[in-house]
Amino acid sequence: MRNNKKPKQTNKNKILIPIVVLALIFVTIGAGMSYFKKSLFTVMKVPDFELTNQNNQKISNKDMLGKVYLVEFFFSKCPTICPVMNSNMKHIEETINDKNFGIISISIDPTNDTPEVLKNHARMLGTSSPNWHFLTGNRDYIDQLADQFNIYVGDKEDQAESLNHSGMIALVDQEGNLRSRFDENNSPILYYSGLNYEDKEGKTTSLVGKYHPDREKLIEDIKKLLKQ
Secondary structure, three states, rough: OOOOOOOOOOOOHHHHHHHHHHHHHHHHHHOOOOOOOHHOOOEOOOOOOOEEOOOOOOOOEEEEEEEOOEEEEEEEOOOHHHHHHHHHHHHHHHHHHHEEEEEEEEEOOOOOHHHHHHHHHHHHHHOOOOOOEEOHHHHHHHHHHHHHOOOEOOOOOOOOOOOOOOOOOEEEEEOOOOEEEEEEOOHHHOOEOOEEEOOOOOOOOOOOOEEEEEHHHHHHHHHHHHHH
């Protein structure tokens, strides 16, 4: 007589199956975390803007669509962090050397920083990219724009604070989204530092620091976006 009963699983099979399943789960999680760490976070849409560049041309966020670009706030007479930021931007520009990469440097001192002054400033920096725009305009408008970017600029009514500003830099992709990488705790950093540091970890700022950790991160992430 034919026996239709299925053979019972051995104890060995009962042990192996859960182990294999768990191993697959861990591999999947590991692959997912690896992808997660390599991807870039979408912070928000870039705020709408339209300002005048060093060539007396109107430049807006719409003009920058299709390009990966950086945004900084600065002013040409700044004796402290602005030269450092501009220098790091120039290094990035020269390293990337791509027609689809640009830089937006917005002056917080439009009274002094006319298009003519900014053109001379660009010449002194030795910039060569037609996509590096030094922008000027109405200070109230620029203050509102800084708020929308969530990058600190001092209150123009406060004489001691009016020309203070953050050293943070925003990274924008081809579709006009602010992007950032994740830190070691898998939290988005949101913005990158344009400053120099005394240490490789980027903990202690220094105007003459020889380390540029976020500059290197930006170069890596810009290249990543340009490939997309």
